[in-house]
Amino acid sequence: MSQFESDFERNLFKQRQEKLREISTIGQRLGLSAAESIYPNRFPAADEHIAFAHIPDLLSRYDSPDAPITAETLDAEHLEFAVAGRIMSIRLQGKAGFAHLQQGGKRLQIYVRKDDAGEDIFALYKLLDLGDHIGVRGQLMRTRTGELTLKALPIEGKPAVSFLSKAMIALPDKYHGLEDVELRYRQRYVDLIMNSGTLAKAEAAPTPEATTEGSTEPAESRNVRDVFVKRAAILRAIRRFFDDRGYLEVETPMMHTIAGGAAARPFRTHHNALDIGLSLRIAPELYLKRLVVGGLDRVYEINRNFRNEGVSTQHNPEFTMLEFYQAYANYHDLMDLTQELITYVAKDVNGTTITNFNGTEIDLSKWQKLSMREAIIKFWPAESQAPALTDFHSTARLAARLRAASIEMKAYRGKSGDIQIADSIEDTKPSTSHGRERSRLADIEVYFEAVARNLDECSSSTGMGKIIAEVFETLAEEHLIQPTIIYDFPLAVSPLSKIKPDEPDWVERFEFYIGGFEVGNAFSELNDPDDQRRRFEDQLQERDRGDDEAHQMDEDYVRALSFGLPPTAGEGIGIDRLTMILTGARSIRDVILFPLMRPITKTPADEAEDSEHTHGESAE
Numbered sequence: 355m356s357q358f359e360s361d362f363e364r365n366l367f368k369q370r371q372e373k374l375r376e377i378s379t380i381g382q383r384l385g386l387s388a389a390e391s392i393y394p395n396r397f398p399a400a401d402e403h404i405a406f407a408h409i410p411d412l413l414s415r416y417d418s419p420d421a422p423i424t425a426e427t428l429d430a431e432h433l434e435f436a437v438a439g440r441i442m443s444i445r446l447q448g449k450a451g452f453a454h455l456q457q458g459g460k461r462l463q464i465y466v467r468k469d470d471a472g473e474d475i476f477a478l479y480k481l482l483d484l485g486d487h488i489g490v491r492g493q494l495m496r497t498r499t500g501e502l503t504l505k506a507l508p509i510e511g512k513p514a515v516s517f518l519s520k521a522m523i524a525l526p527d528k529y530h531g532l533e534d535v536e537l538r539y540r541q542r543y544v545d546l547i548m549n550s551g552t553l554a555k556a557e558a559a560p561t562p563e564a565t566t567e568g569s570t571e572p573a574e575s576r577n578v579r580d581v582f583v584k585r586a587a588i589l590r591a592i593r594r595f596f597d598d599r600g601y602l603e604v605e606t607p608m609m610h611t612i613a614g615g616a617a618a619r620p621f622r623t624h625h626n627a628l629d630i631g632l633s634l635r636i637a638p639e640l641y642l643k644r645l646v647v648g649g650l651d652r653v654y655e656i657n658r659n660f661r662n663e664g665v666s667t668q669h670n671p672e673f674t675m676l677e678f679y680q681a682y683a684n685y686h687d688l689m690d691l692t693q694e695l696i697t698y699v700a701k702d703v704n705g706t707t708i709t710n711f712n713g714t715e716i717d718l719s720k721w722q723k724l725s726m727r728e729a730i731i732k733f734w735p736a737e738s739q740a741p742a743l744t745d746f747h748s749t750a751r752l753a754a755r756l757r758a759a760s761i762e763m764k765a766y767r768g769k770s771g772d773i774q775i776a777d778s779i780e781d782t783k784p785s786t787s788h789g790r791e792r793s794r795l796a797d798i799e800v801y802f803e804a805v806a807r808n809l810d811e812c813s814s815s816t817g818m819g820k821i822i823a824e825v826f827e828t829l830a831e832e833h834l835i836q837p838t839i840i841y842d843f844p845l846a847v848s849p850l851s852k853i854k855p856d857e858p859d860w861v862e863r864f865e866f867y868i869g870g871f872e873v874g875n876a877f878s879e880l881n882d883p884d885d886q887r888r889r890f891e892d893q894l895q896e897r898d899r900g901d902d903e904a905h906q907m908d909e910d911y912v913r914a915l916s917f918g919l920p921p922t923a924g925e926g927i928g929i930d931r932l933t934m935i936l937t938g939a940r941s942i943r944d945v946i947l948f949p950l951m952r953p954i955t956k957t958p959a960d961e962a963e964d965s966e967h968t969h970g971e972s973a974e
Contacts, residue, residue, distance in 0.1 A: 363523055370522050373481045377517050380478050384513060397489035397516055398436045404491055404509055407435040410458040416494060417502040425496035434509055437462060438489040438518060440547065441482060451479055452503075455490065459550045459579040463503040464490050471506050471514040478517060485521025485547070490514065538578075539943050540951055550579035584703055585933045585945060589656060591702040592676055592929075595695055601652040601678060606641035608634060608658065614911065615639030615850070617903045618661040621671075634660035637926065639850065642679050643879060644914045646922050654678035656929065667941040668871050670949050674929040683923040684852075684878040685862045689839055692866055692874060692925065693721050696837065696932075703936055710938050711869045714835055718868070718935075725842040726826050733830040735798055738762035749818050753809035760802040767795055801828065815859045816892070819844025834867035843877075849889045849905055851877035868935050876925030883915035 358364045374392050381391020398406055412435065416423045439455030439462070449468040454461045468476040482488065491514055492506040506514035526548055538545040593603065611630065613620035615637030623632050638655050645653050659675045680687065700707045700718045707719040724732060727746050734740035738759035745751045805821060812818050822844050834840070841864035845853060851861035863877035880886055889905075890912070896904035933945040943949040 358523075366524055367522050370483065370520055373483070374520055377478055377481055377520070380474050380481075381517065383474055392517065392520070394516065394518060397438050397518055398491070399512065402436070402510060402512060404434055404436045404512075407437050408458050409437055409439055409455065409462045410460040412437065412462060412494075413460055413502065422500075422502075425500070428494050428496060433494040434492070434507075435494065435504065436489060436491045436509075437464075437504055438487065440521075441484055441486045441488065444482060444484060446480065449476070453482070455488070456547075456550070459577075459583070463497070463501050464492070464506055465495070465497070465503050466490075466506040466515060470508075472508065475506075475508075475513050475515050479515060482517075483521060483524070485523075485525045487518040487520075489516040489518055491516075536951070539949050540954075542578075542947055545578050550577060581933075581937045581939060581945060582947060584937055585929075587703045588699055588929070588933055588936060591699045592656065592695070594702075595698050596652075596654045596678060599652070601654045601680075602650055604642070604645060604650070604653050604655055605657065606635075606638045606645075606655060610635050612906050612908045614905055614908050615641075616659075616661075617847075617849075617905065619663060619903050621660050621662050636661050637675070638677050639924065639926070640908060640911045642677060643919060643922065643924065644911070646679050646681050647914045647917055647919050651681035651920075652679070665950060667943075668931065670930065670942050670946055672950060673942075673946075675926050676929055677924065677926040679879070679922055679924040681920045681922050684921065685841065685864055685876055685923050688876045688923045688925050689723070689841070689864060692839070692876070692927075693837075695927075696866075696868075699932070700936060709936055711835075711935055712940060714869075716836055716868060716935070718837055721837040721839060721866075723839045723841065726822070726840055726844075727842070729830040729834075729838075729840055730822070730826050733833050735759070735763065735795070735829075737766040737795060746822060749809045749812045752818070752822075753806045756802045756806040756809070760799050760806065763795055763799040763802070767799070815844075816846040819846025819859060823847045831867065831872075832870050835870055836868075838867045840865050840867065848877060849893055850880055850886075852880050853885075871931065872928075873931045873935070874925055874927035876923065879919065879922040879924055881915060881919035881922065883912050886915055887912050 358367065378388050378391045382388060384391075386394075398404060416428070416433075437455060437457070439457030442454045442456045442461060444453040445451060451466050453464050453466070455464055466476065466479050471479070490504055490506050491509045491512060492504045495503050495505050497503050508514050526544065538549070596603070609623070609625075609632045610620075611632060613633035613636050615635075616639070618636040620633035620636050623634065624630070625632050637659055638657065642653055642655060654676065655678075656674065656676050658672055660672050663669060663671060665671065680691075697707055697719050700709065707717055709716050709718060727743055731740045731743070739755075739762065741752065741755040745755045805825060808821055809818065812821070823846070826840070830840075841862075842854065842857075842860050843851070843863040843865075845851075845859050845861050848861040848863045851863045854860045854862055861877060863875075865872050865876070866874045880889070890907045893905040894907055897906070930942050930945050933939070934942060937945060939945050
């Protein structure tokens with residue numbers, strides 16, 4: 355694939371190559387080598403005594419909104435600096451010109467006058483384009499409009515302007531920026547240049563454009579750089595939180611011979627030298643618990659996990675996870691710790707526990723706790739009678755309540771004049787669209803009847819547990835906008851969790867939700883090696899029945915438990931999702947610098963693979 359997306363770009367590249375040759379000629383007249391004149395290796399030169407200033411620091415010091423330095427003070431103090439950055443606007447007015455340099459996410463105006471800079475430097479200035487990098491030496495001043503400006507002047511025998519690098523491809527139009535959402539993700543480098551909050555287009559009237567899927571915020575409100583600066587701050591805050599509490603940060607393998615620690619499909623690869631198959635890790639859990647067995651009582655890791663799953667606004671196959679374990683604790687201890695952690699990080703990064711996500715104000719200091727069964731009951735459709743807690747004790751009772759609820763909802767729709775036939779609805783899960791209430795009721799009606807049939811066919815508590823977890827996801831999950839802890843999960847969906855002493859089909863596990871999706875998952879760790887082996891064996895049976903996300907047998911992990919794992923609680927928190935909440939980003943792709951994207955054009959190997967898959971499929 356060519357670096358050029360059009361003939362226009364190809365021709366522009368050639369034109370700018372000619373400009374580079376002219377710039378090189380000017381540089382050599384000034385005593386530079388051909389290489390130094392167009393691609394120097396530093397600015398300013400090592401032997402210069404002028405203070406090099408980062409533009410954000412310069413603006414913070416001399417252009418504070420609270421106490422800006424006056425023009426008279428600047429003229430009197432003769433403050434000389436060297437700055438460098440990318441040209442984001444440039445204009446020429448006879449024998450003088452103004453430009454804006456962007457560096458560190460901020461922008462500073464420069465003023466170049468032929469009489470001050472010299473004929474060669476002004477000729478170089480006229481060869482500059484948007485996107486070029488330059489270095490400027492000069493004196494701080496204010497223009498008549500009060501804008502802080504660096505007046506370009508030769509200092510200590512060095513030129514007023516030094517050419518540093520040319521943008522050989524044009525930046526997007528300055529008034530519209532990079533509008534295409536998908537292109538922003540594919541070319542994050544351009545996104546960071548154009549959408550860092552210091553654009554020339556901010557001087558123009560607001561132009562509505564999509565910031566993320568479904569968003570119509572004006573371009574000026576989108577500051578891509580700030581999102582990733584804040585993401586780094588989130589990671590620093592998390593590390594401080596755990597370091598201050600005596601946790602040890604560790605690193606565990608990213609390539610596993612056995613993919614474990616989560617129910618997910620792994621990416622697989624092969625190590626040639628050892629001739630063994632390997633999987634990219636889906637979770638670090640089993641290795642971290644081995645460390646607790648070894649006596650590292652409090653450990654945490656922040657690193658990547660890889661799951662061979664779909665891509666959505668909440669999922670990326672490669673994602674960042676915080677996972678931590680604490681010996682001599684249970685899941686109730688981690689519930690308290692989790693609330694402390696999220697509150698601490700929010701205050702440290704945003705200065706407040708209030709955040710706005712998808713148009714809703716969320717207070718990260720106010721939490722509610724519900725068992726999974728309580729959440730199902732709380733968010734059961736109001737048009738039918740909710741089950742009682744005792745209905746979750748047997749498949750027959752829960753199936754009867756679901757079937758009765760389906761009949762009740764059908765009767766409710768009939769009374770309200772809805773003639774839509776529920777059996778014709780193809781999607782058997784309830785719609786989340788506010789404007790389709792009638793369809794939502796019909797969807798739930800069909801869904802309840804389907805779940806009741808599945809319960810009738812259940813021959814074990816395993817099947818019932820999976821169905822209960824699915825009903826929770828269907829009915830409750832989208833409503834969990836404010837911080838909510840959902841605790842006590844079915845054993846069937848929690849193969850590594852400790853069983854509740856008084857309820858053998860349920861485990862000591864919780865997940866916490868913010869913004870309508872899961873952010874973290876925790877449980878009291880199973881530390882009985884015999885029980886763990888039995889659960890691995892149950893998972894192997896699930897794999898034999900076609901569940902390729904079920905756990906494999908990890909003999910070494912069972913052996914580690916046999917040396918004695920103390921009472922331990924552990925938790926995993928999705929850093930990408932937490933960053934979404936704290937920055938208000940509506941898609942996970944907005945908080946990952948380089949999210950996975952479908953290739954624009956397929957390689958011959960890709961085409962062959964697609965063809966092979968197509969030929970191998972049977973026609974329905």
